[in-house]
Amino acid sequence: MIVGTLADTIGELTDIQRKAVEWDEGPLLVLAGPGSGKTRVLTCRVARLLDASPNERFRILALTFTNKAAHEMKSRIAALVPGSEERAEINTFHGFCARLLRQHGVHLGMKPNFEIYSRTADREALLKDALQRGSDGFEHDDTRFLPRIDALKARLISPEQADRYLMRHDTSREASERIALAYRLYEEELKRSNALDFNSLIILAHQILNYPKLAEHFRTIYRYWLIDEFQDTNGPQYDLLRRMAGDSFHQLFAVADDDQTIYEWNGANVRRIGSLVKDFECEVVQLTDNFRCPPGIVEAANRLVVYNVRRDLSKRSAEAAKSRPETETNESEIRCLVFPSDAGEARGIATEVAALDAEERGQTAILARNRALLETVQDELASLNVPTALLARRDDFASPQMRWLVAGLKQINRPLDRRNMVTLIETFRSFTGAALDFEDLEVRSEAGQVALMTVWFDSVRKASPPKPASKAVDTLARFASGDKRLPDTVKTVIECFESKGADGDFNDDVSAWRRIEREIRQAHGAVSLDQFLQEMALRSKQPVPEPGSVSLGTIHGAKGLEFDRVYLMGLAEEVLPSWHSVKNDNSSAALEEERRGCFVAITRAKRCLILSRAKTYRGWKKRPSRFLEEMGLLSDGPGRSLA
């Protein structure tokens, strides 16, 4: 029975939103524009399903795009249906696949303590080792093959199929064979190391679901599946869903907006929504009210997006912003700013933002097509003492102390990992000066038949590092020998370094660590070291922002989010849209993707949108972005504003 806050929350929905939340007649696609409540509907639906089945044992699977989104959804559902946490698996595709492989990877010969390589540096080191081990023909640092290997994996092309595939796609025979060989060696080295990269998580989960019994098992355990941001699902992710669903699964619920497909470079495809409707025989529901943006912004967004020809025209536009509660504001909904140079643009925006009070800054985002523009504005904000928070994934901790701690835990978990031992030695050296030699350690480890980590502990103690580091080493050694639990170990190690007067990077890392630790505990309860390290690899190491921080992000980093005030910088030709997208053809698929990026960015704004451009970037003259003209917002006076 629905009581209390869940009933209130469902009561606030529109009729059509409620229909989607309460839909009980098979597969459903909610196809709707930005701010129309897709994520809200999906969250309410999970809560309603849990609330309606208190004595059932089945679980609900909800897949979101980022861990941050998953965590927020989890918190909301826990508030709406307290005590139901165990029954909802709310995760990213990658996180879900990691869980699946932990439980069932043994069918593919995997051990559950596999490592997930999230850092490019780890993957490059692995490829170098693979090439060195496997063939004479490669340069030792031939890591340029990595993007080619990633692109093949993102299309589910196996090493055996790679050379023929590449030749069909305009690569010479010789180059194709070399890439295919590098790919095969890379895969063999991953397997030998019991390690996975992000693409392998999906590919191997896909392979495991080849066992019909396992797919059936998942259909029984997870009776309802829900997918947010379906438009950015790539081929392997979609194939995984289909394989898991078999021919008989019907309780699929997806929400999507074709106009927000911004991951085509990663294999997303605007046509995949059509495949979903056909393959799963989905009914389609549309939500037409935009609850987020003021009408002027909705109109500008709609004027922009009609320039794309590759669209699902069956979707009605979200023009009717009528249900949105009116907000009191003296500010124009949209302003356009023009500056003489990119440096002036960064300074101008930073100066405006610095004048806001802390609460307003916390609700402000500055977005750009690329990171370079954001870095200049970040420097300007720092010089004005304005705190910033990056809307980007950080793959690794920033301080050598925390990198060392992670490397130490990994080595304890996987005693034979030679590459990780090199990282452990290097990170420790960088904050203590203790220069140990890997080969020497390895010889001693083999001669004495003891683990590398044991030899490292002995050698470090002999090198007598300064006090906080030596205490941290002793603490880690006690964890290795089973005398100390993980949370206590980490707490003591952090205290050791804090006692030495920690720097900004270390403090940021500690804040990130605590957030990650909390998220893992909330999602999984007490976990093994294997699982802890895998979950850590899947999560961003960004610190928790200090209150009043301005959010800075690329358009991709802002997906699904909303802010009172949004600045979109760099609205100039060859910046947004990018040079790459306009260089050949003015109607290319790449240009349409840029336009969708602009559409996503401007529809993040709840109150006002500030569009800025400079007349020169890096000293080169640039024309105003065609997107300004398409939105009907081209103005030329400096700092002129359009109401």
Ligand code: ATP
């Ligand atoms: P995007 O496409 O950008 O991901 P979305 O369709 O997922 O957007 P939501 O983020 O779910 O949209 O909702 C946008 C905003 O509108 C949120 O602040 C949400 O709380 C609010 N909202 C959604 N539905 C309603 C409603 N019925 N009444 C009031 N506010 C609503």
Ligand code: MG
């Ligand atoms: Mg959403």
